[in-house]
């Protein structure tokens with residue numbers, strides 16, 4: 001098993017890993033629709049934000065340049081840990097409208113604890129030559145950011161690749177030519193249903209570096225235990241918001257359930273502070289409550305894994321059970337297990 005626990009020493013405090021960064025929509029819409037969670041779910045005193053969206057929202061950016069802190073803007077305590085990505089995911093559709101200099105300046109202004117370098121996601125439809133160009137561009141951007149980076153915040157280089165070898169080579173190249181505190185693997189979201197491929201790519205990254213490894217965009221209920229097993233240190237997810245929008249209720253150990261499938265139940269199968277006292281009917285009507293519950297579900301999944309690893313239980317037995325209910329994810333886990341066993 002490659003699961004590992006570490007501690008990051010960051011400008012706004014220490015952060016125990018593995019950890020999930022809940023994605024905050026701040027800047028993406030006129031108002032951030034993420035309900036309050038910092039201070040209510042202890043292990044989630046962290047957030048992933050999109051530096052580019054915040055920079056591009058004039059009223060917000062004006063407030064930030066006039067002395068309001070990002071954490072005040074988000075209505076969270078000043079010790080909240082912030083990972084600011086470049087907003088590269090938007091570049092799968094749009095032209096790149098930023099530079100490493102502009103991005104890092106924004107990240108500094110936001111006082112983020114972790115800066116992600118500009119990444120240009122690969123697309124499944126794009127031809128190999130175009131994707132190679134995108135990979136090379138992300139590497140140049142990362143090296144430029146490395147040259148510009150100063151201060152206490154950590155710098156994670158964003159890495160892409162369609163095969164394990166490319167990912168390994170890219171990380172080694174960045175390791176030799178730049179100065180990074182960790183790596184963040186991108187372009188996984190479009191291929192997320194291809195579990196076998198994703199686990200291979202994640203393992204390639206894990207083996208290429210001892211440093212911190214983040215995976216962008218795959219922190220949902222099913223991927224979380226897989227990524228922990230593969231030794232990933234952090235991940236981020238907006239699944240709790242998106243699912244709530246679809247009236248999808250996340251159940252730790254299982255996955256998502258559409259509430260209309262179980263509407264005859266009086267009580268939901270979760271004792272979290274949101275669901276414990278309230279009826280299903282009540283939660284269904286309250287999108288904020290549903291979003292908060294979904295975040296508790298992600299926290300519970302993470303806590304369970306940590307418990308299994310800490311107690312003398314067998315993690316692989318737990319994961320056999322965890323994934324037995326779904327043929328696709330079961331096969332994905334079986335493949336991951338074989339790959340990990342070959343390594344350990």
Ligand SMILES: [Zn+2]
Pocket residue numbers: 270271272273274275276293294296297
């Ligand atoms: Zn709940």
